[in-house]
Amino acid sequence: MEHKKIRVAELFAGVGGFRLGLEKSNYQIVWSNQWEPSTKTQHASMVYEARFGKDNHSNEDINEVVTRNVEEIPDHDLLVGGFPCQDYSVATTLHNSKGLKGKKGVLWWSIHKILESKKNKPKYLFLENVDRLLKSPAKQRGRDFAVMLQSLNELGYAVEWRVINAAEYGMPQRRRRVFFIGYHKSTDIYKRLQKSNKTSWLTEEGTIANAFSVAKTNSIQEVELKGNLVEITDNFNKNEKLSPFQNTGLLIKGRVYTVKTEPNYIGGKTVLEDVLQNGEVTPEFFIDENDKPKWEYLKGAKKEKRKTKEGFKYNYSEGGMIYPDALNNASRTIITGEGGKSPSRFKHVIVSKRGLRRLTPIELERLNMFPDNHTKLDGISDTKRAFFMGNALVVGVIEKIGEELYKQISR
Numbered sequence: 109m110e111h112k113k114i115r116v117a118e119l120f121a122g123v124g125g126f127r128l129g130l131e132k133s134n135y136q137i138v139w140s141n142q143w144e145p146s147t148k149t150q151h152a153s154m155v156y157e158a159r160f161g162k163d164n165h166s167n168e169d170i171n172e173v174v175t176r177n178v179e180e181i182p183d184h185d186l187l188v189g190g191f192p193c194q195d196y197s198v199a200t201t202l203h204n205s206k207g208l209k210g211k212k213g214v215l216w217w218s219i220h221k222i223l224e225s226k227k228n229k230p231k232y233l234f235l236e237n238v239d240r241l242l243k244s245p246a247k248q249r250g251r252d253f254a255v256m257l258q259s260l261n262e263l264g265y266a267v268e269w270r271v272i273n274a275a276e277y278g279m280p281q282r283r284r285r286v287f288f289i290g291y292h293k294s295t296d297i298y299k300r301l302q303k304s305n306k307t308s309w310l311t312e313e314g315t316i317a318n319a320f321s322v323a324k325t326n327s328i329q330e331v332e333l334k335g336n337l338v339e340i341t342d343n344f345n346k347n348e349k350l351s352p353f354q355n356t357g358l359l360i361k362g363r364v365y366t367v368k369t370e371p372n373y374i375g376g377k378t379v380l381e382d383v384l385q386n387g388e389v390t391p392e393f394f395i396d397e398n399d400k401p402k403w404e405y406l407k408g409a410k411k412e413k414r415k416t417k418e419g420f421k422y423n424y425s426e427g428g429m430i431y432p433d434a435l436n437n438a439s440r441t442i443i444t445g446e447g448g449k450s451p452s453r454f455k456h457v458i459v460s461k462r463g464l465r466r467l468t469p470i471e472l473e474r475l476n477m478f479p480d481n482h483t484k485l486d487g488i489s490d491t492k493r494a495f496f497m498g499n500a501l502v503v504g505v506i507e508k509i510g511e512e513l514y515k516q517i518s519r
Contacts, residue, residue, distance in 0.1 A: 132507050142176070159482065190235070198341050229264075279442075280439060329365070354368040356368065393467075439475050444499055
């Protein structure tokens, strides 16, 4: 029997990393949205449309779409997206006691609005963010994550999460991100999760545990989310040094269960050397002799006196980077400033037969497990292609979690 396709809405789509991973299983993207606020030319959206077509793709600020009418977004079973990490704090308005709204323009609240207002709510969520979300902001560790969890709790979702470093599961880049799966209370998975032993769910039975095997390293901690979103914003974890949220956890019915886990992976590993384009690299990627001292300085360890604009003197120090980058290990995290010729501390530099060079757009795509030349398009510079990959996710992580989620849904 042909299983029916799971309908997906993809928010903050970028150049389509979620889509690439999910379409390897039985998922169908019924709507996508990509909007870059600070730029006139919508480069990422152009690449997305070139690869996947213009149908059902929206290149408009998601806040405007949801404010106008959430029903413009077609009904879907699964909502996915790597939403930008911002401050989630909420504000109340006195004349409207229900006026619990996040700061305008904070993208979490556009997801919230879809879940709150759509007549047919998505049954499942699959979201991604930087792992610092679990411990931000610095003055109230974990508050942003607590606001997010409590808002999902109030909307009737259970959530499991895990911080995953792709390289620890054999993928070619050391990229740590936190992944969340949400289950609406109307689903069978929610009911299974409710009955389950919470440690077993997080280490053996759950969606993420099946995709990425772990061993637990400490006993499970329980955290109660007390109060509404305003109270959590004001009081959560006040004056504590550490966030209560470990790298693995789940929330169901206002209770959080969290445990520290370590990857338990036996299998092949892809390293930086495996993704290199040999012999087909054009001259502009090679490092100019005259620039070498600058590269060495930026990559090197420093202890020096510096001066602020106001003339204040201070001691500056930082450790050295491995330079050039090791070929026999997964690469360091790609950042958005990876492209372009100018010397930099964070860009990758490798040794090749013809000398030191930067990574090419195809190599950067491979480090995120995208198809070669996925981002190649007229009018898109190599620097822009590198920027896309600095914002993207490792497709292999999405693919594996997507497969396991599909199995859980089909049970």
